[in-house]
Amino acid sequence: MSERTPFPSGRPVVLRGGTVLPMDDRRRVLENTDVLVVGDRIAAVGTALPVPDDTVAVDATDGIVMPGMIDTHRHMWQTAMRGYGADWTLTQYFVWYYLESGKLFRPQDVYAGNLLAAVEALDAGVTTVVDWSHGLRTVDHADAAVDALRSVPGRFVLAYGNIQQPPAVWTGAPEFRDFVRRRITGDDMLGFQIAFDVTGDPEFPERPAFETARDLGVPVTTHAGVWGATGDDGIRLMHDNGFMTPQTVYVHAASLSTDSYHRIAATGGSVSVSTESEQSAGQGYPPTWAIRAHGIPVSLSMDTSVWWSGDLFSAMRATLGADRAREHLEAHARGETVTHCALRAEQVVDWATRGGARAIGRGHDLGSVEAGRKADLVLLKNEHSPVSFPVLNPFGHVAFQAQRGDVHTVLVxxxxxxxxxxxxxIDLAAVRARTDATVAYLRATLGEEGWRRGMSPDVPETGILDNPYTYTDFRTASTHSRKE
Structure with missing residues (x-):
């Protein structure tokens, strides 16, 4: 049973009379414009469009029509723990998920997290999510992750990862290859990446995982430039061994040197910026200023709902704030004043749409409102909110004024x-029941004292690397050190 009567399916849909943001190179704003959808495609964009007789009309007057937003890095399996780690540092996150309690998650718990995250994304106008799924301890966990994604009418990319084993081990397992053969079928609603990090160990234990990705012809997404964990050593290893490609997505990239940014730019990769995460958890200062200086393509992501809201309005707002704060701070240190913002609202809206499409290899059919493109669309309109008017600068309105409650209509x-x-x-009661079951299981397994302590977990006195990947003893002052 769904929450409401299904919208008429199989019929054309027209969004009438909205302010359309096509997200093209000219950053145009099209006022009083219609968008006609026939089948899975945008059939036409224009004024007073003629439409087929059976078309369902949606009144977009006083609203903003934009492409569906694309999140290029979200640990969806963690969503049942929404807000649990609100006061964590990145080290505490590592302790709880990588070294201790993350091992407790069963396949049904991964399913519950993915299901909740997928529904939450649609509610916020995020039509495509890269599920950075590094909790896949077994293939059963991976099957559960895909089953959840398939049950929700969104577009997803499974970035397969396993934080409990070395990348060379799990990518080399026959069951992993079998999973790819069974579940990754080329359907454009479910893409595929391989997700793992590079420690910087000169022995390069991650090489076999890169070779597997190359053999399968799939991209690698990796947390790079994470303070105390992954840094320039890993980038050099990837580059020197020929594993940096235009399809590679570097997540955070917040504590890298100019040399590493040069290597990313030269090889055509892109960076997924999670500004709220970088600000709060401590991967490094949000690097949009450095990335822009090197001409590296940018996409946005929210990381994990164990801390932050699963929407990209927050990501856009935080990104503008962080970039501009740094610009002002540096100018003041020189005794100067910033008179024109270097990063503009239209740019972060572009990163949340076209930037994400390009990062996942879908720049040809996602991320823009244009005839012939896939019909992944969002209408922002809220007649019950005083914040919905006036709309004087549509890009600024999306980035600074809008929120998930303003998402009126979403098409995927x-x-x-x-x-x-x-x-x-969408049966929200069923989603809640699965989420509640996972929370109850984890809480009972940890015990009440362990559950409460987990909200601010102790860091073990010995035996923990700031980099939580313990399959190598490599350590260096530039990446991680052992507490003695």
């Missing part, structure tokens, strides 16, 4: 999945 692949602020065909 031409299908209406949210309308009039309500999800369509």
């Amino acid at each position: 692949d031409g299908r209406v999945v949210k309308h009039e602020h309500r999800l369509v065909g």
Whole structure:
């Protein structure tokens, strides 16, 4: 049973009279414009469009029509723990998930987290999510992750990872290859990446994982430039061994040297910036200023709901704030004043849409409102909010004023999945029941004292690396050190 009567399916849909942000190179704003959807594609964009007789009309007057947003790095399996780690540092996150309690997650718990995250994304107008799924301890966990994604009418990319084993081990296992053969079928609703990090160990134990990715012809996504964990040593190893490609996505990239940025730029990779995460957890200062200086493509991500909100409005707002704060601080240190912002609202809206599409290799059919593109669309409109008017600068409105409650209608692949602020065909009671079951299991397993302590876990006195990947003893002052 769904939350509401399904929107008429199989019929054309027209969004009438909205302010359309096509997200093109000219950053145009099209006022009083219609968007016609036929099947899974945008059929036309224009004024007073003629439409087929059976077309369902959605009044977009006083609203903003934009491409569906794309999140290029979200640990969806952790979403059932929403807000649990609000006061964590990155080290505490590592302790709880990588070294201790993350090992408790069963396949059904991964399913519950992915299901909740997928529904949450659609509600916030995020039509595509890269599921940076590094909790896949077994293939059963991986099957559960995909089953959850397949049950929700969104677009996803499974970035397969396993923090409990060395990348060379799990990518080399026959069951991993079998999983790829069984579940990754080329359906454009479910893409595939391999997700692992590079410690910087000169022995390069991650090489076999890169070779597997190359053999399968799939991209690698990696946490790079994470203070105390991954840094320039890993980038050099990837570059010197020929594993930096235009498809590689570097997450955070917040504590890298100019040399590493040069290598990323020269090889055509992109960076997924998680500004709220970098600000709060401590991977490094959000690096959009450095990335822009080197001409590296940018996409946005929210990382994990164990800390932050699963929407990209927050990501855009935080990114503008962090970049501009640094610009002002540096100017003041020189006795100067910033008179024009270097990073503009239109740029972060572009990163949240086209930037994400390009990062996942879908720049040709996602991320823009244009005839022939896939019909992944968002209408921002809220007649019950005083914040919905006036809309004087649409890009600024999206980046600074809008929020998930303003998401009126969402289409994915031409299908209406949210309308009039309500999800369509989604059984929230069932989602809640699965989430509650996972929380109850974890809480009972940890015990009440362990559960409370986990909200601010102790860091073990010995035997822990700041880099939580313990399959190598490599350590260096520039990446990680052992507490004695």
